Each structure stands twice: as structure tokens, then as C-alpha cells.
Amino acid sequence: MNAVEEVKSRLSIEDVVSEYVQLKRAGRNFKGLSPFTNEKTASFIVSPEKQIWKDFSSGKGGSMFDFVMEVEGVDFRGALELLARKSGIDLDDYKTTKKTGPNKEKIYELLELSAKFYQVQFSKNNKALDYVLKKRKFSKQTALTWRIGYSPNNGSALIDFAKSKGFSDQEIALAGLSTKRYGGGLQDMFRGRLMIPLQDPQGRVIGFTARLLDDNPSVAKYINTPQTVLYDKSRHIYGLHNAKEAIRKNKYVVLVEGNLDVIASHQAGVNQVVATAGTALTEPLLKNLSRFTGDIRLSFDADRAGIAATERAIPIASKVKVSLSIIDIPAGKDPDELIQKDPKLWVNIIDQNKYVLDWLIALYERRLDLKTATGKKEFSDVLLPVIKNLDDAVEKDHYLQQISDKLGVSKSALLDKYSATKKNQSAMPRRRIKIEPQKINKTQMERQRTEDNFASLVLMRKTLRNFTDIIQPEMLLNENARQLVIFLKENKDFDGGQGDKIVQNLRDYVKIESLLYEELYQGLELNELHEEASRLQARLIEMYVKTQKAKIIEELQTASDKASRDLLNQAKQYDKLLNQVKGA
Numbered sequence: 055m056n057a058v059e060e061v062k063s064r065l066s067i068e069d070v071v072s073e074y075v076q077l078k079r080a081g082r083n084f085k086g087l088s089p090f091t092n093e094k095t096a097s098f099i100v101s102p103e104k105q106i107w108k109d110f111s112s113g114k115g116g117s118m119f120d121f122v123m124e125v126e127g128v129d130f131r132g133a134l135e136l137l138a139r140k141s142g143i144d145l146d147d148y149k150t151t152k153k154t155g156p157n158k159e160k161i162y163e164l165l166e167l168s169a170k171f172y173q174v175q176f177s178k179n180n181k182a183l184d185y186v187l188k189k190r191k192f193s194k195q196t197a198l199t200w201r202i203g204y205s206p207n208n209g210s211a212l213i214d215f216a217k218s219k220g221f222s223d224q225e226i227a228l229a230g231l232s233t234k235r236y237g238g239g240l241q242d243m244f245r246g247r248l249m250i251p252l253q254d255p256q257g258r259v260i261g262f263t264a265r266l267l268d269d270n271p272s273v274a275k276y277i278n279t280p281q282t283v284l285y286d287k288s289r290h291i292y293g294l295h296n297a298k299e300a301i302r303k304n305k306y307v308v309l310v311e312g313n314l315d316v317i318a319s320h321q322a323g324v325n326q327v328v329a330t331a332g333t334a335l336t337e338p339l340l341k342n343l344s345r346f347t348g349d350i351r352l353s354f355d356a357d358r359a360g361i362a363a364t365e366r367a368i369p370i371a372s373k374v375k376v377s378l379s380i381i382d383i384p385a386g387k388d389p390d391e392l393i394q395k396d397p398k399l400w401v402n403i404i405d406q407n408k409y410v411l412d413w414l415i416a417l418y419e420r421r422l423d424l425k426t427a428t429g430k431k432e433f434s435d436v437l438l439p440v441i442k443n444l445d446d447a448v449e450k451d452h453y454l455q456q457i458s459d460k461l462g463v464s465k466s467a468l469l470d471k472y473s474a475t476k477k478n479q480s481a482m483p484r485r486r487i488k489i490e491p492q493k494i495n496k497t498q499m500e501r502q503r504t505e506d507n508f509a510s511l512v513l514m515r516k517t518l519r520n521f522t523d524i525i526q527p528e529m530l531l532n533e534n535a536r537q538l539v540i541f542l543k544e545n546k547d548f549d550g551g552q553g554d555k556i557v558q559n560l561r562d563y564v565k566i567e568s569l570l571y572e573e574l575y576q577g578l579e580l581n582e583l584h585e586e587a588s589r590l591q592a593r594l595i596e597m598y599v600k601t602q603k604a605k606i607i608e609e610l611q612t613a614s615d616k617a618s619r620d621l622l623n624q625a626k627q628y629d630k631l632l633n634q635v636k637g638a
Contacts, residue, residue, distance in 0.1 A: 057138060057145055058119070064141040066341045067105045067118045074125050079348050079375045082302075083569075088112055089125060099573060102345035103302075106565040110573075113502040115566040161229045161284055164221050165251075165259040168231060171215050172203025172249040172262075179204045182248055185267055190314065191394060196321045199296070200250070205264060207246030230261055230279035244277070250313050252278075252285060257295040261285035263313050278331060288336040291343065292316055292329040298346055300325035306349035308381065308404055309335075315353075315389040322397035324404070327389075335367035340374045351407045353381040353389060361417070365436070368410055369443030379407040411453055414440070419460065430461045438472050501597050505535040508590040510567040511575065511583060512542050518587045519546040524635065525591070529598040534563040592635040599628045 068077060068084055077084040077100060084100040087093055090112040097110035108115035114124060122133035138145050176182050176197070182204040186192050192202075205212065216226050223240060226232045232240045247264035254260050261279030279285050293316040301307045308327040310316060319327040330339065335352075343350055350371070352364065364380070371378035381404055383392065392399045408416075418436055423429040434457065441453045454472065458465040512519050522543035530536035538560055542548060575583060606621045613621055 057134065057143060060143055061134065061137045061141050062105065062118070064143070065118065065137060066102060066345075067107060067121070068100050068102050068344075069341070070118045070137065070140075071100050071107060071121055074121075077375070082305075082347065083573075084375070090114060099569060101565075101569050102341070104565040104569055105345075106562060106569055108566050108569050108573075110503075113499055113506065115563075115569075117562050120562070157225075158283055160221075160225060161282070162258055162260075164216060164225055164229045164231070165261070165284070167216065167219060167221075168212060168229070168262075169201050169203060169249075169251045169259045171212060172205055172251075173201060174203075175206055175211075176202060176204035176249070181267055185248065190318070190390070192317060192321060196317060199320075200317050201253075201259075202317075203249035203251070205242060205244040205247050205249050209241050209245065212242045212244070213240060228282060230282045230285065243279070247277070252290060252292060253295045254284075255291075255294050255298065260290070263292075265314075286338075287331040289338045289342065290331055291339060292331070293320070294328050294342075296320060297325055297328050301328075301343075301346045305347055306351055307343055307347050308351045308353055309343075310353045310389055311355065312388065312390070318390040318393045319400065322393045322400065324397070324401060335363060335370060337370050337374060340367070340370055340376060344374055344376045348376045349379070350376050351379045351381050351404065352410070353383060353404075355388075361414075364410060364414065365440055368414070368440050369445075371410070372443065372445040372449075375445070378410040380410055380413040381407050382413070411440070415453075415456065415460070424461060430463065433457070433461060434468065434471060438468070442472060502532055504590055504593050504597065505530050505532045505539075506567065506570060507574065508587065508594060509535045509538050510571040511587045511590070512539060513564065513567050514571040514575075515580075515583060515587075516546065516549075517580065518583060519543070521587045521591045522546075524631075525594065529594055534560055538563065538567070588635075595631060595635050599632045602628055 071077065071084075071086075075086040075089050075098060077086045078096075079085075080099075082101070082103060084102070085096045086098045086100070087096050088098045088109045088111040090109055093111040098107070099110070100107045106115065106117060107121055114120075118137065119130060119133045122128065122136055123130060126132065126136065128136070135145065176186075186197055186202055187194070213223075213226055213232055216231070217223075223232070227240070231243050233243045235241045244262060244264040246268075247266055250263040250265065251259045252261040252263060261282065261284065263279075264277050266273055266275050278287070281287065292313050297307070297316075297320070304326045306326060308319070308324075310319070310327060310329050313329050316327050316329045319325075328343075340350065352367075354363065367378060383389070383403060389400055392403065415437065418433055422433050424433060437453070437457055441450055441457075444450050444453075454465060454468055458468050461468075508521075512522055519542055522539055525539055525543065527536050527540055530539060575586070578586070603625055606625050610618055610621055
């Protein structure tokens with residue numbers, strides 16, 4: 055991984071942009087006022103999912119690096135240095151003259167090999183098979199889909215296997231697959247356990263959760279891969295690689311505590327379910343989920359640890375700008391139990407989610423006697439610090455009023471206590487943008503917008519690519535639009551999966567164009583899209599012809615008779631071209 059990729063893995067574009075622009079969530083994206091123009095209506099869009107931004111008022115767009123280059127007035131190197139400092143990366147570590155540390159690709163390879171090894175062992179172990187297929191009632195297909203395995207209980211089976219395939223002790227240790235024996239030497243990290251691979255959003259194995267099959271209260275039921283160069287517990291979301299499409303489709307995600315609960319839910323057809331490594335909801339984890347949806351529903355145990363984790367998560371969710379809600383499961387039950395009884399019970403309970411603060415208030419209302427001074431004090435002690443850390447002023451005021459009404463105390467008394475409550479984090483001032491908002495050249499802006507809109511349509515809809523037949527490279531001023539449109543003209547069946555070099559070079563522009571399509575054209579009927587493509591094609595040619603004829607008029611003033619005749623013939627050809635699309 056190079057320095058640019060490492061920065062992208064550590065920072066989210068919405069965090070970078072929000073240091074300069076006030077953003078508000080709008081569905082899957084964020085919106086704000088353009089920092090580049092003096093617009094009054096928000097048309098600046100940030101897509102966490104695509105890690106891209108588009109400013110519809112100025113026509114600018116790109117990655118987080120492009121944004122920093124624009125607002126700070128620096129070149130790419132300057133933007134990289136600024137973002138590297140922000141993410142805690144030392145760029146010296148990425149110089150070609152120095153080693154870059156562990157070979158991550160080799161570790162990915164080792165973990166993939168280990169997952170296959172555990173799967174083979176699982177197929178031979180009756181105890182593991184009985185637990186998965188009979189007790190948990192998972193199908194064979196489910197076990198294959200989630201790559202369930204088993205680790206032999208003989209000390210160094212995995213280490214011996216990995217070494218036979220050419221991996222070193224150091225690589226095995228870096229992958230989190232070995233541990234030191236008492237008295238020296240290495241042994242397998244996981245022994246005699248059901249193995250559940252942990253996979254990144256692309257499906258690559260980055261570690262394992264291992265479940266004990268024997269009932270032994272003196273031994274931990276679950277152990278996980280320790281922190282490695284690939285596995286970060288605070289960021290990992292189990293099952294996201296299989297859930298992300300369902301999350302996008304359903305527009306919400308359910309977070310559960312157990313990996314096996316995720317598997318059970320997916321087997322029951324409820325695929326928008328993932329799990330955390332424990333109950334801690336960290337900011338990086340919520341940011342990762344916010345790229346897919348702003349509606350996050352928790353299904354955690356209502357014990358002390360679960361409630362504490364929920365309370366800590368509320369201000370983080372407010373900061374990340376996601377809606378956090380709670381799924382109340384009957385006492386003593388978990389998702390897997392509900393699913394085994396009747397999958398519809400799980401579906402119904404997911405739809406009965408309660409906004410997290412309303413749930414928290416109701417919980418403490420049941421647990422405390424609000425008629426007593428002690429109960430009122432404890433109630434406000436718990437809730438005021440949570441409310442104080444909310445980002446939204448209107449939401450703060452709403453819940454202060456609600457607590458005031460429930461306790462039967464004046465709002466001013468609450469405000470006094472509220473003001474005395476120490477806020478965990480002080481608000482960070484927005485960074486000053488180092489460029490002045492520009493005056494827009496309306497003619498130039500219209501041309502760029504027309505080119506971008508046309509490119510987005512022919513990119514996203516194959517049936518519209520015939521509109522590129524008449525388009526020539528010189529008709530497009532924007533270099534990115536020109537390359538993309540001409541590529542699509544020559545590759546009308548392109549579906550994004552061919553990995554062509556020209557498209558790889560334009561990957562950020564392609565993301566911008568797909569975002570533009572979602573904002574402007576998603577949901578339109580095909581005949582409407584056809585009419586819009588026809589209009590944009592005609593407008594592109596009209597602007598091109600106008601520009602070319604203006605040049606001809608200027609050249610005619612000093613041209614010879616023969617040159618004048620040639621220029622007039624060119625003008626006629628441009629008129630024919632214009633009539634061709636106007637008559638279409």
C-alpha cells in the first residue's frame with residue numbers, strides 16, 4: 055500500500071471536507087454550501103460511499119486530495135503532506151529507498167491459505183459439524199458462504215502447514231496465527247475451536263474469531279486475532295462484505311454482538327445485518343457504516359456493558375451525523391434464538407426500532423423513581439452529559455424540554471446543571487479556506503455542466519451510448535469528459551468491469567459522474583433519459599458550432615478570396631451538423 059492509499063484508508067472524505075464546509079446528511083450523502091462560489095442553496099455534495107465530492111455550482115469535484123488542493127491552494131504533494139500529518143503518517147516511510155515494513159500482500163495470502171486449511175479440517179471434524187449443522191441449524195451452503203472452519207487441537211498444525219507452503223515464523227506471527235509456548239517455541243494461536251474468518255469489505259480474510267466447542271468456564275468462549283497490520287478491532291465490521299448491497303437496498307443496517315447471529319440472520323434472508331467486535335461503537339466504525347447508510351440500528355444486550363456502550367455512542371453518532379436507534383429483544387433472547395423460533399419475529403422486531411435517546415430515557419424512567427429527589431438527580435446525572443454532547447442545537451433543546459417535563463423541574467434549573475456539565479469535546483473551529491470565492495463564467499460553466507451531464511448519462515446507461523456517434527473529441531473542452539465519452543463511443547458494451555487503462559486513469563471522474571447521475575437522473579424513465587441525452591447532445595454541438603463560427607468570422611476579416619471561400623464552406627458544414635441534431 056502506498057502513501058496515498060494509506061491516507062485514504064485512515065481518513066474519510068466527509069471528515070476532511072467538514073473541517074472547511076458545514077455538512078448535513080442528505081440520504082446516503084452529505085450536502086453543504088459551495089466554498090468556491092457565493093451560492094445560497096446547498097449544491098455541494100460529498101459521497102462517503104464513493105469517497106468523492108462534487109460542487110454543482112462551480113463544476114469542481116474529485117477526491118479528498120483534489121479538495122485540499124483547491125481550498126488550500128497547494129499542489130498534490132502539498133495536499134498529500136497535509137493529509138498525511140492529519141492521519142499520523144510519516145511520508146519518509148514510503149520513500150522507495152526505504153523498506154515499507156511488512157509485506158501485506160504476503161500476509162493476505164497466508165490468511166487466505168489458513169482459512170482454506172481450517173475449512174478442510176472442519177469438513178473432517180464431526181464435533182464441529184454437529185455444532186454448526188445440528189445445534190446452530192446452519193445449512194451446508196451457509197457454512198461454505200461464511201467459510202466456517204475448525205482449528206485442530208494438536209499444537210502446531212497450522213504453523214506446520216504454513217511452513218510447508220513457504221511462510222516464515224515471522225510472517226505467521228504478523229498474521230496473528232501463532233503465540234509463544236510456555237518455556238519457548240511457537241504454537242498455533244487457535245486450537246480446538248470453531249473458526250470464523252473475519253473479512254474486509256472486499257471479502258479478503260484479515261483475521262479470525264474462534265469459538266470454543268467444549269463447555270469450559272475456565273477458558274474464554276471466544277478469542278480473536280490480536281491487532282495486526284491488517285486487523286483493527288476498532289474499525290472492523292463483521293459481515294460487511296456480504297451485507298453491503300442489502301444495506302444500500304434497505305437503507306439501514308442492524309448491528310448485533312455475535313458473528314453467529316449475523317450468519318443466522320443472513321441464512322433467514324435478513325442480509326442487512328453485521329456485527330462489531332464487542333459492544334464498543336467507535337467513531338471509525340460508525341464512519342465506515344455511514345458510507346452505506348445513515349440509519350444504524352443496534353441489537354445489543356441491555357446489560358450494564360451494553361447500556362454504557364450505547365450512552366458513549368450517542369454523541370459519536372451525532373458527530374458522524376447518523377441516526378442511531380435500538381432494537382429491543384425480549385429478555386434472555388438473542389437474534390439467533392428468535393430466528394430459530396420464527397424468522398418473522400426477527401424481521402418484525404427490527405422494524406420496531408426506537409430512536410436511541412428516546413429508548414435511553416424510557417429505560418431510566420423504568421429503572422428510577424422519578425417522584426423522588428434522588429431519582430430525579432440520577433436521571434439528570436445520566437442524561438444531561440449525553441445531551442450536552444449532541445451536535446444539533448434543536449435536538450438538544452428538544453430533549454432538555456422533555457427531561458424538564460418528565461422531572462417536573464424548571465428548564466432553567468436543568469440549564470444551570472447542563473452548563474455545569476463538563477463537555478467531553480470542545481467544538482473544533484472550521485479551517486479558513488485560503489482562496490476567495492470565484493465569480494462564475496456562466497458560459498464556461500454551462501459548457502462544463504453540459505459535458506459532465508452528457509458523460510454521466512452515457513456512462514451509466516448503455517442504451518444511450520448511440521448519442522456519442524456524432525460527438526468528436528474536439529467538441530469537448532473538459533479533458534476528463536473528452537476521454538470518457540470517446541472511450542464509451544468506442545466501447546459501447548463497457549460495464550465497468552473490464553479494467554481498461556483509460557478508465558482506471560479516470561476512476562475519480564467516473565465516481566463523480568456516477569454521483570452526478572444519482573443526484574440528477576436516478577429514477578427517471580428511459581424515455582425521459584433519452585430526451586435528456588438528445589437535448590444535451592444538441593446543446594453540446596450547438597455550443598461547439600457557435601465557437602467555431604465565431605473563429606471563422608474573425609478569420610474572414612483578413613482572409614484572401616480563396617481562404618474566404620474555404621472558410622464559408624466550413625461554416626456551411628457546421629450548419630449541416632447543427633441541423634442534423636436539431637432535426638433529430
